[in-house]
Amino acid sequence: MSNKVKIEPLIEIKDLYKVFGKKPASVMPMVREGLSKDDILAQTGHTVGLKAINLDVYKGEIFVIMGLSGSGKSTLIRHFNRLIDPTEGQILVEGTDVMKLNTKELETFRRKKMAMVFQRFGLMPHRNVQDNVAYGLSVQGVDKATRVDKANKWLETVGLAGYEKQYPSQLSGGQQQRVGLARALCTDAEILLMDEAFSALDPLIRSEMQDQLVELQKELSKTIIFITHDLDEALRIGDRIAILKDGDLIQLGEPVDILLNPADDYVEAFVKDVNRARALTVDTVMKPPAYRLTAETIGEALKEMRQNSANYAYYMTEEGFQGVVCEKALESAAEDNAAAPMDEFKVEEMSVLSPDAPLESIIPATMKSDFPMPVVDDDGDLQGLLSREDLAEVLSDFYKDEKDEVVTESKTD
Template identity: 85%
Template sequence: MSNASPTEPLIQIKDLFKVFGKKPTSVMPMVRDGLSKDDILAKTGHTVGLKAINLDIHQGEIFVIMGLSGSGKSTLIRHFNRLIDPTEGQILVEGIDVMRLNTKELEQFRRNKMAMVFQRFGLMPHRSVLENVAYGLSVQGVDKASRNAKAAQWLETVGLAGYEEQYPSQLSGGQQQRVGLARALCTDAEILLMDEAFSALDPLIRSEMQDQLIELQKELHKTIIFITHDLDEALRIGDRIAILKDGNLVQVGEPVDILLNPADDYVEAFVKDVNRPRALTVETVMKPPAYRLTADTIGEALKQMKRIPANYAYYVTDEGFQGVVCQEALEDAVKTDKEALMEDFKVEELTPISQDALLESIIPATMESDFPLPVVDSDGDLQGELSRAHLADVLSDFYTDDDDSTDEEKLNSTKEDK
């Protein structure tokens, strides 16, 4: 039974510190006084692993924790299921303080609430693929027929039906990682901890595993805490990203926040080489659609048009976006018949773009259009607009400043390359 209210985060990390050494509590005053990690190591022989970490993680999100080697990300993920105990701080899961669980309660918590997927797969070589996937259920005491049936279902889900009787050594690295993922999912744990789960894989297999995780998550809505040192991976799969440096939490935000508003020089250096057109979607950078015409007659439409600062507007009906209308054309039409219906008026066709499209895919259309492009959702409803100038502004940092060409010229050159 959950002790957390529906609005509370599923996991809360509060003022968490971890110091490694023989007498960590004796070092805490130095840590709190702000002495550097290197100074504390030199003076005391203790290593500061984590410093004043505060995090809220919400149900059903993929929360990525990233940083370079030694940043504390793997130390942090091991606190969630108390493989490591903090020097100070609280770990709350559904409002329950994990630090207060006794040995038996902690065992149950690890078996039923959280499952872990490791970098090196962590499979048992002497057990078949089916037995590996079913292992968590056997620990939970589930009977053999039930656990094998469930394990077989999860193997099918991750694309490994037919491999049940194989052994890990007979599988490729990508297949082994799929077995590891199926094993974690098979326990029905609400929270998945994934520590560099795909980093040992070849780039192509890694990309496939990322796609599979994203697709699975659409159905499963698990809470996934994913550790990586790879920003491209973090941006691709994360709903939110936390960046660690030397045990400190530097920034937490959605991928677009991290990319467009880095908190400091460290994060800026991280995001500098990210391919923004390939990482950002239209939805993350579009502007609200300011100018809509919804009138039934040409005369009413012109009145609406005159109330807006632009000389164009999007014509929208109950069926969704219909096209773009210029003030000049309406003024001409009104001279003939101001009571004429807008549905008979010849609107200028403009192909809308999907809010889910990557910026890379819409650069040509944006550059060729005289108007900002309308952005629609999956139902065809108008959600926003994307102009050439705004796109140039968003992507300007991505293009080098070695020459004197304008942002639009750089974007045009991208378009011509395609």
């Protein structure tokens, strides 16, 4: 039985349905019967936005909701802060049912609990950058000196110190989106809602904003709900990804789950052109760290080695990973002096991989190695192993030719 403490979700979406039209409740039986979105529209004139959505969002994660146009992703994010009311279902934030908030409570909730970053920046052209960022605080009734101080702090955080008195029209698209992000952060809201926040930006600026969001998140640990239609973006920033199609939740999981185990043809179509070598890191595909030696004498090390199925092992001391040891060399040394300490044995040095290295960066080293590459963390601890075969298998769909070469090479070693 697990002793893990159960972590309660920050946000819970339970059996959420949304039907657009004059009499949505009258259409619900058809939705529950499983009629398609197109059939319901043709028969009733009502549009099904969301069907039986159940998901949890945890504190401090970047939760990405993605899908094509019409999938329901923007409809869903607008339920979090009740810009849209559901036809049926519950939205709980820290156990509070958002549907039960009265008008005043909902206003407070939107001002202090959740902040939104829009696709088209949503800046007020007649206010300068500083006033745009401080706007949420002015609505909350915060005094001017505090507003200015906080606005300037967040402008510095997003790389816009010195732009306080500029106006939106004087800024580039990327700079305007940074102002929008600073404005959302300035309210100290715990939850950020980002609806296609970077999709209007040029590719290079978009990439920079993605990097900045990930870096900021390491510092701030906000809870971020991020909407996108771009799987590369989702994989790059998301801790978990929910994929919607025609209002249905098709798959929910970590990026590696989505990429390596697509739930159906729809998800597979999304992932088939993704460069896995760039999207995946070593720790997502490494195998458990088997074959380790920790003995202090050569004889004891040989005994440990013979308990392994392999004829090699990785030698570890209190200082961490030391290198690789072959059984034949150990047998030879044991014949001379089995009682000799292991520090007198010549361990074969070996390059190591970092767990968070992109696969793209470690392909050459892994292909050249005679042994599975050790994955070692900053403390020198062996976290896992990555072989040529493992690498070939995970990259096979994207690099078919390389797979054949790697497998052929490994068989002829």
